[in-house]
Amino acid sequence: MPGNRQVVIANVPTGPLEPSNFEVREGDALAPGEGQVLCRTLALTIGAGQRAGLQGSASYAGAPVSGVVMGGTGIARVEESRAPGLAAGDIVVAPTGWQELSVHDGAGLQRVEAGIDPALQLGVLGTNGLTAYFGLLEVGRPKAGETVVVSAAAGSVGHIVGQVAKRQGCRVVGVAGSDEKCQLLVKELGFDEAVNYKDPGFRAAFKAVTPDRIDVYFDNTGGDILESALFRMNLRGRIVCCGVVSQYDTSNPGPGPRGVPGLLVNNRVRMEGFLVFDFAARYGEARRELASWIERGELAPRVTEFKGLEAAPRAFVELLHGGTIGTTIVRL
Numbered sequence: 654m655p656g657n658r659q660v661v662i663a664n665v666p667t668g669p670l671e672p673s674n675f676e677v678r679e680g681d682a683l684a685p686g687e688g689q690v691l692c693r694t695l696a697l698t699i700g701a702g703q704r705a706g707l708q709g710s711a712s713y714a715g716a717p718v719s720g721v722v723m724g725g726t727g728i729a730r731v732e733e734s735r736a737p738g739l740a741a742g743d744i745v746v747a748p749t750g751w752q753e754l755s756v757h758d759g760a761g762l763q764r765v766e767a768g769i770d771p772a773l774q775l776g777v778l779g780t781n782g783l784t785a786y787f788g789l790l791e792v793g794r795p796k797a798g799e800t801v802v803v804s805a806a807a808g809s810v811g812h813i814v815g816q817v818a819k820r821q822g823c824r825v826v827g828v829a830g831s832d833e834k835c836q837l838l839v840k841e842l843g844f845d846e847a848v849n850y851k852d853p854g855f856r857a858a859f860k861a862v863t864p865d866r867i868d869v870y871f872d873n874t875g876g877d878i879l880e881s882a883l884f885r886m887n888l889r890g891r892i893v894c895c896g897v898v899s900q901y902d903t904s905n906p907g908p909g910p911r912g913v914p915g916l917l918v919n920n921r922v923r924m925e926g927f928l929v930f931d932f933a934a935r936y937g938e939a940r941r942e943l944a945s946w947i948e949r950g951e952l953a954p955r956v957t958e959f960k961g962l963e964a965a966p967r968a969f970v971e972l973l974h975g976g977t978i979g980t981t982i983v984r985l
Contacts, residue, residue, distance in 0.1 A: 656682055657679070657680035659750075661677075661720060663676040665717045670970055672967055675966040680722075685736075688737075690731045690739050690762065691731070691733040694728075694755065695985060696983065697727045697962075698981065699983065700980075722750040726748055727749035728745075731744075736759020738759065753962060776956055779980075781810050782943050783929050785814040787939065788929070795821050795868065796821075799868035801814075804870075804872055805873035806834075807978050809981065810895060815827055825846075826845060826848070827846070834849075867882055869891050870886065871893045872897075873895050880912060883916050889920070891922070892925070954979060957977035957978050958982045960983075
């Protein structure tokens with residue numbers, strides 16, 4: 654039986670993430686027990702939220718420890734099954750971690766249609782797309798004609814949020830970390846405006862592109878961008894708290910933004926956090942709708958791909974440094 658190449662956490666990062674925080678090793682051969690399946694990973698997705706897990710700030714991820722396989726979600730092919738309802742050759746979404754082979758209880762796996770690109774299954778039809786869908790539509794609740802602002806707008810969740818907001822009839826402004834990303838958002842993904850938060854004149858530019866202020870702010874970053882949005886919120890605006898990427902890759906997270914709670918009180922702004930798992934019972938509904946929008950050309954998901962398991966640490970670092978667009982995928 655073949656061995657199992659794995660990427661393990663060599664040491665828990667105390668500062669910005671580096672590839673040296675990980676190492677590739679050969680794991681033991683695996684075999685499924687009763688009710689289990691042995692899976693071979695075809696592709697992994699990497700997201701900024703995984704950095705929160707390594708930081709210890711994501712309570713659902715548990716405390717970070719070294720010497721274990723880095724966690725993550727993958728698309729995998731069943732190699733051997735001892736579970737009813739699953740057979741060798743079936744394609745499943747599974748918590749594979751960063752490794753070639755993994756064993757899972759068959760009852761907890763989601764089988765997906767063979768032939769669908771793993772990039773779609775792990776991106777717009779996976780956690781990223783579901784987060785965008787429910788976060789915007791159920792928490793933000795935008796109305797036609799309103800202004801929606803999205804931070805990390807070229808990222809895995811943000812680029813989907815903006816496009817969904819456009820099809821809801823909203824005016825959409827993206828905040829991204831380079832002029833090139835801003836141009837992509839406007840010219841290719843249909844955003845009305847986009848501003849570069851690294852530009853020295855960001856605050857003035859941000860004010861200029863929100864002349865009617867902000868009705869819904871979808872926050873993926875926290876920090877200074879959240880503070881800028883707080884000062885531009887309309888009466889009874891909604892802030893969707895999805896992520897805090899500006900605070901993940903550091904050992905010294907910044908303070909909370911000014912304006913809380915004063916601006917929330919004065920403008921009766923609702924600021925709400927959520928986890929996509931809250932909507933698990935409705936995943937099927939969301940996937941069907943997202944897929945129909947893609948088929949009709951109303952949604953154009955983007956992906957940045959890396960090749961080979963050993964590329965996963967570099968992909969993670971590049972994502973955190975703003976070097977990727979859309980969902981970050983590692984194909985094995």
